Amino acid sequence: MQKTILTILLGATLMSVPLALPAVEGGSIASKVESLGEMTYLKFTDMRAVRRDGLLRVQVSIFNENSANEQLYYRFRWLDEDGFTVWEEEPWKPEIVYGRQSKVLSVTAPTLKAQDFRIEVQSPNNSTTLVPNPPGSVANQ
Amino acid sequence: MQIQSRSIQIRRFLPSSLAAALLLAGCAGNPLRSYDSEMQGTLSLVRSGQVDAALTQLEQNNGSLFSSSGDAPKDKDGNPKETTVLDSTSGKDILYFFEKGELLKLQQSYEKSRDSWLAADEIVRVWEDEYRTNPTKVVGEIGAFLISDRTRRYDGQDYEKVFLSTKLMLNHVLLGNADHARIEMKKTFEREKLIESFREKEYDKIREAQEKQGDKTTTKDLQSNGYPLEELDSPEVRSLKNGYQNAFAHYLAGYFFEQNGEYSLAEPGYRNALALQPGSKLIREKVGSVGRAKPGPNESDVLFVLESGFAPAWKSVTVPLPVRLNQRYVATPLSFPVIKTESRGYVPATLTAGGKTLPVETLVNVDAMARRLLKDQLPGIIGRTVVRAIAKSALQYQAQKSGGAVAGLVVGVLSVATEQADERAWRTLPERLAIARAILPRGEQNVEFQTGSGLYRGKIQIDGKMTIIPIRLVDGRVYLGGQSHTFAAAGEVGAPTNATTTTAPKSSAPKSTRPRKPATRR
Amino acid sequence: MKHTTIKPLLLSALLALTFSACQTNSPTVGGGGNISYGDAKAVETVTTDLGSTDIQMTSEKMTRSLLQHPLVQNIIRKRELLMASPVQNKTSEYFDTSLITDTVLAQLQKNGVRYVIAGANMQNQVDELRRQNQSGLYRSDKTAKIGRMQGAKYRLDGSVSSITKRNSSTKDVYYKINLQLIEIESGIVEWSDEQEIRKTARR
Secondary structure, eight states, X not given: OOSOOEEEEOOGGGGGSOOOOOOSSSSOHHHHEEESSOBXXXXXXXXXXXXXXXXXXXXXXXXXXXXXXXXXXXXXXXXXXXXXXXXXXXXXEEEEEOTTOEEEEEEEOSSTTOOXXXXXXXOTTTBSSOOSSOTTOEEOO | OHHHHHHHHHHHTHHHHHHHHHHHHHSXXXXXXXXXXXXXXXXXXXXXXXXXXXHHHHHHHTOOTTOOSTTOOBOTTSXXXXXXXXXXXXXXXXXXXXXXXHHHHHTTOHHHHHHHHHHHHHHHHHHHHHHHHOHHHHHHHHHHOOSOGGGSOOOOOHHHHHHHHHHHHHHHHHTTOHHHHHHHHHHHHHHHHHHHHHHHHHHHHHHHHHHHXXXXXXXXXXXXXXXXXXXXXXXXXXXXXXXXXXXXXXXXXXXXXXXXXXXXXXXXXXXXXXXXXXXXXXXXXXXXXXXXXXXXXXXXXXXXXXXXXXXXXXXXXXXXXXXXXXXXXXXXXXXXXXXXXXXXXXXXXXXXXXXXXXXXXXXXXXXXXXHHHHHHHHHHHHHHHHHHHHHHHHHHXXXXXXXXXXXXXXXXXXXXXXXXXXXXXXXXXXXXXXXXXXXXXXXXXXXXXXXXXXXXXXXXXXXXXXXXXXEEEETTEEEEOOOSSOOOOTTOXXXXXXXXXXXXXXXXXXXXXXXXXXXXXX | OHHHHHHHHHHHHHHHHHHHHOOOXXXXXXXXXXXXXXXXXXXXXXXXXXXXXXXXXXXXXXXXXXXXXXXXXXXXXXXXXXXXXXXXXXXXXXXXXXXXXXXXXXXXXXXXXXXXXXXXXXXXXXHHHHHHHHSSOSOGGGSXXXXXXXXXXXXXXXXXXXXXXXXXXXXXXXXXXXXXXXXXXXXXEEEEEEEEEEEEEEO
């Protein structure tokens, strides 16, 4: 349980076809991602999690299939083994993914208690479903 | 052709219209009054040291025609409050509160002065809120006004708005209220940002309106027709970044936060001040060395704030400009504001306090700020005035066509009465603001400086970790103030004081600091 | 085809019915104005000045970087003390840098790091100690004794700097926030990290 590595390597199209993985930290990419609206162009291509010095470390790769730049907002949620949140709500973080770029997000859990995680993502321009209040809503008129 | 003959008619009737204008100027609440001539008496009373009389005259000038004590608005505690233009149309305007606050400050009634300025601040805040909630509307109104600038509600010139919160901030410090001073400081800089954004939007809007009217009148046309544009183009005016940012406001923030141990807020204060006054040695020595020179246990960091002279007057000049009326260009007399220096402030080169000779540096030149502001706004004023002239001539043409000569005449008279540039301005504001600063031992200290008409000697009381000494110099007359409440600033560890803020008695404003020439008693 | 046209109609009719049946009121007072509560964690892009998102992101990054450092894990184990020095503000913005260090310390504290007060809070501490010991109002066995305060072993220091560029249509600000963990006795910088932020505004 402690030094297990979760490695998932998926093609962009495999988003909807979760691989049967040893239920280590909790399954496939899809089960870790909570997308606010479906993302057309931004795809998760890789996701790794490892526990080092007692802290959970997560690395996520995102690929922009579009040739134009895409704005991404994301944040992590940290959970204990029972699925309870063990850290306050994280701030939303803005990230630009250039056209055809593969971006790697590398984060470390803020607390030793974190055993599992979820990543919340939202991309204002390529969501097919309209999100009423995107995270970047505190903006100038 | 018709219009030209009309203007001859108007000229013939000018005396009667002048009389009407004079009549109108008589009543206080009237927007068409000549503010400049009204203030002359008040200012000369201040020059001769009669602040009480100046206050009385200010009240008389602003006395309401329809005063009724019954429905007077009350403040939070139920005490009757002075009506402002926000409460009713007969309420006092912002200028009254500007001037009154300044006169009360000369009397060292810092609390009353603060209250008066807070009333003025309320009016400025209404403008700010209007702009914040609906920027396009406020900016949009600029082009829409058919009447003269002077009939609009006066919200204060940009530099006056910033100066107002700077002065409020100073009063809060003098009264020993650190929390309010801090709030006021934040407000000052938010105000600066707001004005910046407003001016940017306004500039775009006026360009757009002028393009729509096909009007291409520029400042060059104004100059070639006799407008003294060169007066707005001195090196001092050009060296300013804009007409509203106040170097002293930022320096005061630096000083205040430094004394409070909040260095991360003091640093930008000094840095911004230096950006506005790049030549100042007093500011430069503070940038990058905040918190280095700390006063010892029985010392105080003393800031002398020397205000001098009176802010310039805004006057009206008439310039004939070719304006396109009914497909033809007609030379039309239009009025524009000019800045006229009335009482140049004298700033001594040095000031001696506690045996030390301190350099005095000018941080704010209100005269240059006013000129800079006018210079920046002139394209907008031209646009507005010309657009108005075109609209008015159309009105006159219509009136003449339908109502004959009489109706045309009425409109014409109205035009003359309303076509005067805005002369309103905060006149008791100093022309110059200078500072001197030193770490001095606490207790009573002698202070000495040149006034422009002789040497002034006085005594000041220094208490607490920080002391601000406000000095006002008007044509040789000196008003020396003092910290009415001291407060022990943070970081004073080890000094054997009691924990609560010491409140000096209100009469601690030293009696011995009266000007050498005693004020004439009434 | 028919189905699709009828369905929304029916639905809206139903909705209308339910709404008229039970008018639920939100638990709010006032309303009608322009004031509402927003998400404190939302990405704020009102101006190019340092804002809430910048503070949140910076302190989050710094905390995590600190936590990963073996020294900090050691500090937690040995219960050593930390403090925050005033972080220098080299920008021309009135930005209180203690907003960052306060958050970093608060988040570290959740992981067991202990820290002592410094700076502006010190005055209250000194005042209270004095009151308890010098006012003569307190029972001597229930007063906090003078001379027992503990000094920190490490201190957080750093700076915030910016470069601003602007032309007629664009304003671009680059911020660099640098934090360091310094052993007070030796002056050795044991850890340091920086956060870069770029903000661009167009007119």
